[in-house]
Amino acid sequence: MGHLKERDITVIGGGIAGLTAALALSQRGAHVQVMERAEALRQLGAGIQISPNAGIVLETLGLGPALDKMSWRSDGVLLHDHAGRQVAALPLAARRPDLSFRFVHRARLVELLANAAENAGVTLTLNTEIEALPDAALVIGADGLHSRVREVLNGRRAPFFTGQTAWRALISDPEPDAYARVFMGSGRHLVSYRLPGDLRNIVAVMERPDWAEEGWSHPDDPENLRAAFARFGGPVPGWLSRLENVSKWGLFRHDVAERWHDGRRVIIGDAAHPTLPFLAQGAVLAIEDAWLLTEALDRIEDQQAALARFQALRAPRVTRIVEAANANARNYHLRGPARLVGHAGLRAISRFASERLMRGFDWIYDYDPTAERL
Template identity: 45%
Template sequence: MLNGQEITVLGAGIAGLAVATALAQRGAQVRVLEQADAIREVGAGLQVTPNGVAVLRALGLEGALQAAAPLARAVQLRDFRRGDPVFRLDLTRPDRPYHLTHRADLINILRQGASEAGARIELGQHVTGVDPEAGQMLVNGHTETAPLIIGAGGLHSPTRAALNPGGQPFFTGQVAWRSTIPWDDPATPPEATIHMGPGRHLVTYPLRGGALLNVVAVEERDAWAAEGWHHRDDPQAPWRAFVDFCPEVRDILYRAEEVYLWGLFRHPVARNWGQGRAAILGDAAHPTLPFLAQGANMALEDAWVLADCLDTHATTEAAFATYQARRRPRAARVIDAASRNARNYHLHPGPTRAAAHLALKLGTRLAPGLAARRFDWLYGHDVTRH
């Protein structure tokens, strides 16, 4: 159904480039509009979990990911005060590859995939409004019409706003600092480490063979912070917030020279994912808190399913309905699980925290396979086999 179909994708991030690749590989004539004047190396680290790798494999891009990002060995949870191990999740299953990568590297992989499939990427195209029924866009102040529009512009996508007016976000009472620190230590194991403390946690893992260390530091607080991860902050702010953590954490944060702070907001999952001649995916449909490492992976899943639905249904209306039915319940479940993770990481000292940590330690020691199977619903989900 997609052969020769003209489709305009708004946004050249992970969601936009992934759906452009999936659509172009099915024969669509895809045009990607990106407001930036260049696709720069921005962002920080992210985790491509097995469910996301399955999509890259189906797109023919897994080899490029393997070349750019090492396989992760484990996720480990540690206590904040002394750094004592609490829980370890082994990630070495050969049938479920799990990668630690820089966002810019994944963007480059997807951009090359989209270009090779025939998609055209146009930079400097600022879209400020979308009319889903008419298929119209306001691009750099001029009205353009497209047979089909895919909104992949993230939280503030004009396509999301057009399809879902209203729906105000709320501040979660949590902020996060992001930083990538020059590390130059190839001996650093390819593992994600989470130091858990009262009202705070810190995530670290190496990137690019140990050349960089990715750092995300999350703190509960009343003071509001702006949304979005482009806001610079005092490099010593996270160090002060984590001053009672173990020396390893303090040393890492002390080395951060450039940090970005963003407020974490909960946005409702979109009620309407497609209507008329427009649809949304990724953060435009379901903004996700970063406590389960699923933002990029959900975008990849969305891209595959949306392209598949458009290719296998006779009408756009039927394709959009099936797409939403397949994706919305899973996105809601992932978002709920991510929110629970934040609460579990931030337990305060006391009987509840002691019991939770003891259960995790016993699970690691006595039944490591059982602990891994708790994530089967997430990592074992393969949208390409639907």
């Protein structure tokens, strides 16, 4: 170790991926500049889930106590049918009492990372539009779905519209609830969980043929979301009655990038492997990437070899998670007899073989990036 000391590194993108990488690199002695085109680090969206495979990275970076104060602990996931009846329970935290599952507001996490990065010596430059990639010894592209760095490395490729549109909203909700709840209906589903500050995060996805633009910042009429989920029961009608502001975006499937680096430029997070939001692993994978890229650069003296090792290590895991998220999109939206059979099977497994059901997620949550051997 020690190959990062005094190295100059430029990170493009001041989101979760870029700031986590900047913090980790700076803690190893690198001189890091983060270039962000926004005037301020205002993160759109709302809640995200931080499972243990990312939480352990943030804790190792020294952010554990602060993260605990700003997050809500999760006990696991409850699956419901569209009427609100419970189909299956995944008490993940009880199975892993030594690990933490957290709900956190994205903006608060970005704020925490930015403050920690600046305290570690990172230079954060805002309101900087990248016309051409910097001529630097190492440029890290953490610039998201429409990454300029990815385009330079791989060319421009159009994503595939999945035929699904998603809504995101926050509502006021003082009722304690330690579970992420998924309500599954025909051609649509809704996910909700509590956040600190008496808030509830809502993400609702519906299959529809009309195209919606990618991104989180497109406002929509709350009545459209209420109408799309009017037949849902349980707590959903009460939640939707409190909607005030709603964002809408189209869900697009992107391939995992074939080329992650060229020896001087490398991509991480959504720039390398955009993921549909059906396993709550998008931000988590970005945090894993940031840690393991730092490890590779610190442990392997030759930069080309370090970047090659990083891609070889990450590509199989992220590809598997992207594919699993794609499959979840189908499983949540079953119709007719397939839905009846699928939900009956989930009820039976949850009741009589819950351990088997949860073991299916071990490869995701039990992974420890900080223990990876490079």
